[in-house]
Amino acid sequence: MKTALKITGILLLIILSFVVYTNYPKLDIITGFASKNVCSCTFIAQRDLTSIESQDNDFSPVFYTKNNINYKNKSVTSTLFGLNPRTAVYKEGLGCILLPENSSAQQISLKPKRNFKPNTAPFPYGDEAQKDTIFKNIDYKQLDKAVNNAFDAPNEKQKRTRALLVIYKDHIIAEKYADGFNKDTKILGWSMTKSITSAIVGVLEKQGKVNRNQFHLFKSWDEDQRAEITLNNLLQMNSGLEWTEDYNAISDVTKMLYQAPDMPKIQLEKPLINKPNQHWNYSSGTTNLISAFIANQFKNKQDYLDFWYTELIDKIGMHSMVIETDFEANFIGSSYGWATARDWSKFGLLYLHNGIWNGEEILTKAWINYTTTPTNTSDGIYGAQFWLNAGGQFPDLPKDLYSCNGFQGQKVSIIPSKETVIVRFGLTEAPEFDFNVMLSGILKAIK
Structure with missing residues (x-):
């Protein structure tokens, strides 16, 4: 023994x-x-x-x-x-x-100013319950079946969906959560946060403070070819800058997220290895570089931190949202946005309505069109920090579908032709989770 x-x-x-x-x-x-x-x-x-x-x-x-x-x-x-x-x-x-x-x-001493003033309007434009509405063109039995099919059966651990929310014509027509989660649970969107960062640039452009085609973005680039990189190149992930996005190894992205006190600096110091607009390369470092560019438009970090909330997030009632920062108070615009499923849906609705929120223009329609224009060399799958179905990646879904996507299958899908926004949170993505099946099943219920 x-x-x-x-x-x-x-x-x-x-x-x-x-x-x-x-x-x-x-x-x-x-x-x-x-x-x-x-x-x-x-x-x-x-x-x-x-x-x-x-x-x-x-x-x-x-x-x-x-x-x-x-x-x-x-x-x-x-x-x-x-x-x-x-x-x-x-x-x-x-x-x-x-x-x-x-x-x-x-x-660490800074803190962004927030506006949590209650709004008595019904969802999505306020904090009150939505008005009960039954749509005759919706097959609710088919809708419930599609929603339930996105979740694991008892004792299963494969699909691992945590939240699923379907908005049609500004009304919640389906909503379901896994055990331990509910409408008030803040969930990490991972790279869906990239789309928030893009929207902030859109707000700045609307206000005339930046232009997507401007170059000479950073002083340290002025003496080499990186000076020719445009803001558009960064937004569309085709800057030509060196970057490795590998979460299974010690790579640029893992060193940035878990070792760097100043995250944008990692991508800022990378060399140019391709000509801008000639090589699409997905890069979380690029999005955090955009966050740093945004910070440079303000006199100080406090104004930068406030702007994201006062001009976008709190303005559209995403009061649960928290975008985390690094040690140097840079918003980690690539990865760390938290909010409830309902608040994430509000962001999708802003884009569904071409930048208009309850009668107020937050983003221009031209910005929305730009966002959904395929990036050169991306084969129709990517726009300006949003993912697209323009190339038919999802064969059973409309080609006008575009989405905010995040690690492990976080997704806010915007389908203009169906007047629909679909939010899914979970711990699995393709191939374990089939978004083509889930999304098409939901949309088939809307006649």
Whole structure:
């Protein structure tokens, strides 16, 4: 018996040593991801640790981390087998921020101004319940079947949908949530946040403060060919700048999100490896570079932080939304926008209505048309920080469909020809989750 236990102990030690050895170069990123994600899910989404670890952090090697929550200081420290502690701290208005080495939470002092004034109008333009409406052209049985089919059956763990919301002619016609989630749960949109960043540029252009065709975007680029990169090139992901977007390795994007205190700087310092407008390359670094460009249009960081909320987010009633920042108070416009499914749907409705919100023009129709114009060399799948179906990626869906997309299958789909916005949150994407089937099934119910 003792011999067997000894052998088992040795084997476990060998396995443990192997795991640590093979992942040691990634430790900073692994514990950084764990602490940041647990912190945000705890203090923004108000979820418990058991739920977070069993769902959001349930993949190797992240599920080996130990996560200690300090509720008093609103921080989370994560380690992997006791190694490489990383701490993320929650700051009101800014979300959770990974602390660089030899830094403290006291160095973070800014806070965006918000307008949470209640609006007594019915959804979507206010906070009150929507007016009951039955549409004769909707097959509600077929709609319910399509919605229910997007969720796992009992004891299943494949589709992993958390929220599904269908808006038709400004009315919620279907809404369903997984256990532990509801209409008030803030959910991370991941790269759907890129579309918010694009919209901020659209607001600035409408106000005459920027032009999508301008170049000489950053002083450090003025002495080389990067000076010719336009704002349009950044928005359309075809700047020609070097970037590797690989979440399964130590790459530009993982180093940016989990190691860099100043995230836009990573892409800012990259060389030009292709001619602008000749090579489409998906890059979260590029979106954070756009965020830095936006910051440069203001006298100070406070005005920059306020602008996103006063001129767009709070103006259209997305009061649950929090866009997190890095340590240097740059909005992480590539990845870290949190809001309820209903508030994400409001953003989709703004685009569905060509930039008009309850009678007020927030974005111009020309900006919406620009957003949905395919990027050169993208094969019709990408516009200005939005994904398109112009190339027929989804064969059973209208080609005018376009969407905000995020990691693990977050999606706000806008279908103008059907006057519909569909919001889905989950933990799986293609091929485990078939969006063509889900979306087409819902749209078939609308005659």
